[in-house]
Amino acid sequence: MSSTGRDIFIVANSTDELGGVTGWMHRTAQLFQQQGHRVHTVGVHAAELKMALPDPPGYPVTALYPAHPPTPWTPRGVRDRFRVPARRREAARAAAKREAVERLSGIFRSARPGGVVIVSQVWAMEWVGEADTRGLRVIGMSHESYAYSRASHRYRWIRNHYAALDRWLVLTEEDADTWAGDGMDNVGFMPNALARLPAVPSPRTGKSVASIGRLTDQKGIDMLLDTWALVAPERPGWTLDVYGAGEDEAALRARCTALGLDGSVRWRGRTDDVPGALAGSSVFVQSSRGEGFPLALMEAMASGLPCAAFDCAPGVREIVRDGEDGLLAPAGDVGALADRLLRLTGDPRMRDAMGDRARAGVQRFSEAEIVRRWEELFAFLER
Structure with missing residues (x-):
């Protein structure tokens, strides 16, 4: 590791989408910077419903796509295979994804020894998994409970994309134990941090x-x-x-x-x-x-x-x-x-x-x- 800290890449679905995970991403980036690390935040796409980012953020903020990328097209039946417009759209989608993955690989290649990639949301792992992460430690995260993941398509994504990572983190020890019992032996836990303590609490007088x-x-x-x-x-x-x-x-x-x-x-x-x-x-x-x-x-x-x-x-x-x-x-x-x-x-x-x-x-x-x-x-x- 460099004497001036690590290179840390935080990758999420979006870097500017209104929501708690985005707030976590930017506050964590600031905290890592304060520790002397060099941070780069990356989102798969720019968001439609945006939140205010730190001004200035003090670290690079990159979106791989200007808007949410289209979902892959899968032909259903023989007739579907001959739909030329759909096949062209799918070819364009695949080409755009290759470009996005190569751009992400280029960002990762800038890392000094000891670099770390933190993937804060499950969907974003699809791009990280195809990118060049050689020489980097990769940490996956889930910001939801085991039960909520288990009831959604994200359970399959976690099993497919997170099992081989250096570490993957959930938010509580209880959920980490549950995932370990489900066969994920690289799991740990990391709570979110309290972002601020107001100098003066609410007087609790308003109805x-x-x-x-x-x-x-x-x-x-x-x-x-x-x-x-x-x-x-x-x-x-x-x-x-x-x-x-x-x-x-x-x-x-x-x-x-x-x-x-x-x-x-x-x-x-x-x-x-x-x-x-x-x-x-x-x-x-x-x-x-x-x-x-x-x-x-x-x-x-x-x-x-x-x-x-x-x-x-x-x-x-x-x-x-x-x-x-x-x-x-x-x-x-x-x-x-x-x-x-x-x-x-x-x-x-x-x-x-x-x-x-x-x-x-x-x-x-x-x-x-x-x-x-x-x-x-x-x-x-x-x-």
Whole structure:
């Protein structure tokens, strides 16, 4: 390894897509730079729904494609094989992919000895797997739970693409043990780091419950609206503040109207100032169908908010200690989540006690601790 640090390449589906994995990518790149490493972030494609990047980022940010690449075409039956336009489109797609892979190989070839490639999302591994990674250590990651991967096509991708890597990382020890039991003997775990600790926590005086996340099926905002329909009649004067954007926004707004919740739900849009958004709230809620190690949950706790959440993944129950610094409900149980919100919104003393414990406890995932663990892993892989 160079005396000025390693060359580290972080590869994801996109470098600018709105979402927690993108935020993780850029904050991790900054932390590695602060350690003296030379970092290059690479996305398979530029995103349509963008997030604000560090300005300036201080490291190269590359997209292999200007937009999401087309999916491969597979002919179905003899007649399909003679569809000339489709065959031409498939040939063009394959040629574009070869160019993207060669561009990625060229980026990797710039590495000094001791270089590391971190692939933060499963789909991006398809390009990394075809690229020239000779002389590099390759680490794959999954930012979702074993159960969520197992129920999707990504399970097969992980088995096909991650088994031969130098290391692949999940977010919790529980999931690492589960994957090891499923035959993946190169698995370890690495929690996400707490990005920031606001100097001043929320005063927890506003009658607001906050939610932060993309407006997509995974985040379960439809279930949150059903939950709020049970809470709102019992808590007049309280509002649900929904921060986020996504392809399901129109359908979710229509559902909100149909449930008669327009008077108590505020659609706040995306935010790049999470502490500012949370400062006016007293409770945080997470209604996801699946998660990895949710940054939004950690940020809410860092702001001193007690959290009510679906226990949908090991990462959630590792962050929130049920009954101590937040309240968990069985995954998908709308009535149970409503009960947790009613308890937190109805008891100021409980809110304050849990909020204070949340702010103190979440600091066990500090950036300094997580960076130390990354450095230990790099040193281990170099032996």
